[in-house]
Structures are given as C-alpha cells and as structure tokens.
Amino acid sequence: MVGSADRFTLAERVGIGATAEVIRGFDQERRVPVAIKRLHEHLSVDPLTRDRFEREARLSARITSEHVVGYVASGIDADDRPYLVLEWLEGEDLAHRIRTSGAQCGTAEALTIARQAALGLLALHEAGIVHRDVKPGNLFLALPPDGGPFVVKLLDLGVAHDSASENVDGVALGTPFYMSPEQARGDTEIGPRSDLFSLGVLLFELLSGKRPFAGDDAFSVLAKIVLQAPPRLSNAWPEAPPVLDALVARALARDPEARFSSAREMADAIEAARRVVLEGAAPPEDIALPPALVPSDDHLVGVIFGRLPLSSNVGRTRALFQRVAEQQGGVVIPLLGRGVAAIFAGECADGLLRAADAALDLVKQMTGVRLSLVTGGALPSGAGLSASVIERGTRALERPRADVNEPPVRIDDATAQLLEEQYAVEGAPGSLSIRGTRGR
The missing domain is CATH 3.30.200.20 (Phosphorylase Kinase; domain 1)
Structure with a gap:
C-alpha cells in the first residue's frame, strides 16, 4: 500500500x-x-x-x-x-488510436483533439509550465462514465519546465518528430510557443495522415525541423481548405514570434476554422498563406552537415567549427547533441566552393569529425532549405564507410559533378568524398 x-x-x-x-x-x-x-x-x-x-x-x-x-x-x-x-482514465491515448486506426482521422475529430489539447496547454502555460513533450502518446482520449464524447487530457509532466524555478537538469528533452526548432537546436530557453509548434505538428499529422518532418533517423528529422522551409499542409493533403492550410502554417513557423501568441489564440483559431470548414461560416478575408517556394537554379547553397567528435569537449569543438565556417562566410546552426550544420550562400556556385574549403579546413583542425557536403538551389532569404538538400546531406553523413581510408568529407553524386574540376573526388557513385583541392 x-x-x-x-x-x-x-x-x-x-x-x-x-x-x-x-x-x-x-x-x-x-x-x-x-x-x-x-x-x-x-x-x-x-x-x-x-x-x-x-x-x-x-x-x-x-x-x-x-x-x-x-x-x-x-x-x-x-x-x-x-x-x-x-x-483513473478510461479510454486510449492518441498514439494507440493512430496505431490501430491510422494517423489520418476525420477533420472534425482532428480539430476537436487539437482544440482541447490547446486548452490543456493554456492551463499549463498560465501556471508558468511548458510541457516540452506534446505528442500522441501524451494525449489521452478519456471516455466519461456517462458515455459522452471523449475528453482530451494532457499526460506526463516528466520533462516539463517550470519558468518560476530553475530547470534542474538543463537538458533539452522531447520526442524528435514533434520537437520545435528551438528544442531541436538544443536551446536552453524553451517557451510556451514551443508547445504550440508541437501541437501544429500533431494537427498536420491528424489532418493529412503524414508527419510534416520525417527521416531515416533522428539526425535527419532534427535537421529538417531546424533547417527546412516548413512544409505546407496542402502539399500532403491537396484538398486541404485554405483556412486549415493557413492555420497549420502559422503553428509551424520556424520563428516563434510568427506563431500563435498563446494557446488561447490557437484554440480560438482552431474553433474558427472548424466553423468555416464544417458549418459553412464565412472564412476570414485575411487568410495568410505562405508563398510557394521554388529553388533557384542560378543561386546555389552549399551546406555542411556534421557530427562533432565524441572524444571532444562539445562547447570548444562547436566554437572551433563556428570560427572556421564563419571565416568562409558560413552561417552555423547547432543541432541537438553533437550535430551541427553550416550554410554557405552566394552567387552561382560560390557558396558551394567556400563550403568545400571550410569542410577541408575543418577536418584538418578536428580529429574525428564526420562531415557531409551537398548543394542545391537556394530558396528566398530566410525561408530555409529544401527537403531534398537536407535529405541528401544527412544520408551522405550517415552512410557506412566505404573503407578505412575514405576521406572524411562525404558528398553526393550531384555535388561531385560541380566539384570535380577543382577538388579531388574519390570513391564510387553513391559513396563519394573529397580529399583536397586540385593544384592549390
């Protein structure tokens, strides 16, 4: 007892x-x-x-x-x-519902779940608590004793953060698929709008049947959350009503300031969207849909993805990585754990060439670092990277070593074609790397 x-x-x-x-x-x-x-x-x-x-x-x-x-x-x-x-709760958690019935549910049910979850987050946020792990397994669809409709209840405050006191562990926690960009970067300050991003991920999944950020491993998922231009609901669900497309896009904004200002505002927006979609109410005149993003073939970005050595002090190694990358004009973005990325933009292929020089300099100064280098068309400034660039970069980084003498800067086949005149490219298609420059 x-x-x-x-x-x-x-x-x-x-x-x-x-x-x-x-x-x-x-x-x-x-x-x-x-x-x-x-x-x-x-x-x-x-x-x-x-x-x-x-x-x-x-x-x-x-x-x-x-x-x-x-x-x-x-x-x-x-x-x-x-x-x-x-x-004691009777019913099932949302993860079980998704496993047994499929991720996509009816629009009415998806909006009901999301709105009630937002009201639960509102109660937490008003008490100064950030949940930090909003995911299907932590939403319970409780069945009342009278047989009425389910009531959504938030579970598990085990990794929640209390803004009124110090974080006892200082560890960034959560579940990769549902993390906000600030969580995936390992930021020490995680605010209420982080929970709203996670709820936006969940709503995207319930409406479309697909996760907005998917990958072969945790590293690729985190890289997409931090670096990718947020995917549109209408890309995964072409029939998505514009009011829902706009609602999800706002929740998934990479910049916390561009998201809903509070759980109350998000709950109200979900209810307003429900009335438009299910009751025929007039949609708002100022629906803000993100513009379509098309990579520019005339402007390429070079992107380095890296895993810092396990044997190193992560703080000092990150500082060295940042210093070397910035010397070549790169913008460095940390990823949770020992992950890191650097983006090099410029006219034509200038960004890629500077990224290649930075990568070769990094492997000289960091014993045991693992890097990949890829390129792709640039998106408008501040929009992020295309999913293709991130997938190719993380796939090259995580592929098995071809042999013990493989150079440490891995590239994909498309990037090799742009580098082979100026850099020594080694390996077979699908497992290419660069070792150094030609004649420099």
Missing part, C-alpha cells in the same frame, strides 16, 4: 516506462479507482531522476483543468520510492 493511513490500495500493474511503473489502485477515501505512478526501485536512489519525478508531482499539483490529467496525491512509500497518484 501507499499513502497516509493506507489510503490507496494497489491492484495490477497496467504500464511500465523508462523511469516508472503505473499501477491501477483504489482511493479508499473517495471510493474511486486511481492511477499510481511509482518510480522504479533502481532509479529511486538516483538524485537527478528522483528530483525530476518529484518535480513532476509538484507541477501536477498546481494544475486544475478538464484537459490535464487530474492530480490526487503524491508522497514516498514504505520502500522509499516516490509515487504520484492521478485520476
């Missing part, structure tokens, strides 16, 4: 995660079932994990909202294991 005076009795275990187990219990005081989340025994002696768990309990106790799972109690059991008691 857990709780004072044996208030809560334990029944069967209903779930197990990386840090805690979830047990169905019974609240003797209120005579209702409850969910008891208890830290794993082997982690209860780890101060960092224990502090994070207890912080989740404190944050949960501060929230009272129909759209956030309800807090009941928390404490330490007889085995010195922290526990958190929450309301």
Whole structure:
C-alpha cells in the first residue's frame, strides 16, 4: 500500500516506462479507482531522476483543468520510492488510436483533439509550465462514465519546465518528430510557443495522415525541423481548405514570434476554422498563406552537415567549427547533441566552393569529425532549405564507410559533378568524398 493511513490500495500493474511503473489502485477515501505512478526501485536512489519525478508531482499539483490529467496525491512509500497518484482514465491515448486506426482521422475529430489539447496547454502555460513533450502518446482520449464524447487530457509532466524555478537538469528533452526548432537546436530557453509548434505538428499529422518532418533517423528529422522551409499542409493533403492550410502554417513557423501568441489564440483559431470548414461560416478575408517556394537554379547553397567528435569537449569543438565556417562566410546552426550544420550562400556556385574549403579546413583542425557536403538551389532569404538538400546531406553523413581510408568529407553524386574540376573526388557513385583541392 501507499499513502497516509493506507489510503490507496494497489491492484495490477497496467504500464511500465523508462523511469516508472503505473499501477491501477483504489482511493479508499473517495471510493474511486486511481492511477499510481511509482518510480522504479533502481532509479529511486538516483538524485537527478528522483528530483525530476518529484518535480513532476509538484507541477501536477498546481494544475486544475478538464484537459490535464487530474492530480490526487503524491508522497514516498514504505520502500522509499516516490509515487504520484492521478485520476483513473478510461479510454486510449492518441498514439494507440493512430496505431490501430491510422494517423489520418476525420477533420472534425482532428480539430476537436487539437482544440482541447490547446486548452490543456493554456492551463499549463498560465501556471508558468511548458510541457516540452506534446505528442500522441501524451494525449489521452478519456471516455466519461456517462458515455459522452471523449475528453482530451494532457499526460506526463516528466520533462516539463517550470519558468518560476530553475530547470534542474538543463537538458533539452522531447520526442524528435514533434520537437520545435528551438528544442531541436538544443536551446536552453524553451517557451510556451514551443508547445504550440508541437501541437501544429500533431494537427498536420491528424489532418493529412503524414508527419510534416520525417527521416531515416533522428539526425535527419532534427535537421529538417531546424533547417527546412516548413512544409505546407496542402502539399500532403491537396484538398486541404485554405483556412486549415493557413492555420497549420502559422503553428509551424520556424520563428516563434510568427506563431500563435498563446494557446488561447490557437484554440480560438482552431474553433474558427472548424466553423468555416464544417458549418459553412464565412472564412476570414485575411487568410495568410505562405508563398510557394521554388529553388533557384542560378543561386546555389552549399551546406555542411556534421557530427562533432565524441572524444571532444562539445562547447570548444562547436566554437572551433563556428570560427572556421564563419571565416568562409558560413552561417552555423547547432543541432541537438553533437550535430551541427553550416550554410554557405552566394552567387552561382560560390557558396558551394567556400563550403568545400571550410569542410577541408575543418577536418584538418578536428580529429574525428564526420562531415557531409551537398548543394542545391537556394530558396528566398530566410525561408530555409529544401527537403531534398537536407535529405541528401544527412544520408551522405550517415552512410557506412566505404573503407578505412575514405576521406572524411562525404558528398553526393550531384555535388561531385560541380566539384570535380577543382577538388579531388574519390570513391564510387553513391559513396563519394573529397580529399583536397586540385593544384592549390
């Protein structure tokens, strides 16, 4: 048993995660079932994990909202294991719904889920809490006892950030597919609009059946979130009503200031879009659709993707990478962990040539760094990169080594054709690299 005076009795275990187990219990005081989340025994002696768990309990106790799972109690059991008691929910989480029914659901249901999730985020944000892990597994479609329609409830404040106190771990956390650009860069300051971006990703997926940012591995997904011009809902769902296309585009803006200013504003925009699409209300006259982006064949960008050496101090290595890239006019963008990218723009192929020189200089100064270099047509200033450039660059970076003597700057076949007159290109098609310059 857990709780004072044996208030809560334990029944069967209903779930197990990386840090805690979830047990169905019974609240003797209120005579209702409850969910008891208890830290794993082997982690209860780890101060960092224990502090994070207890912080989740404190944050949960501060929230009272129909759209956030309800807090009941928390404490330490007889085995010195922290526990958190929450309301018992009947129904399923959205991840299970997607696995069993497919990602795309009806427009009405998608908008209902997103709007109620926004109201749950509103309650968190008004309490100074940023969730930081908005994803299908953390949205529960709870079925009321009276058999009414489901109610969306946000789950799991385990990685939430409380703006009123210091972040105890300083670690950027979340789930790659649903991270905001600021999370994917590893920024230390993550605000409420980060959650709204994640909710925009989720709405895109529910409406179209596709994730806006997909890739073969976490690195490519993070690179797309940070660097790619945000994909349009209408590209994945050609029949998307303009009001929904514009709503999702605003939520997915790379610049936080261009997103909705609050969860309340986003919830209101979702409701207004619902009335237009499902009830025939007049659409707003000022629907702001992003312009179509076409890469310029006359202006190329060179892009370096890199993984910094594991044996190095990441701060010092990032500073060195930035210094070398900026000497050639590159703009450096950090990625979560040891990932990094640098973009070189210029007239014709000038950006690519400067990127190649920077990459060769980097491998001379950084033992163990792994780099790829690709090029593609430039998009308008500030728009980001095309998905094609990012996919080719991350694919080249992650491909297996052809042999132990393979040069460390990997390129794709299209980039090789532009570099082969001035740089020593080695390898076979599909596994090409550059080792140095020709005659320089």
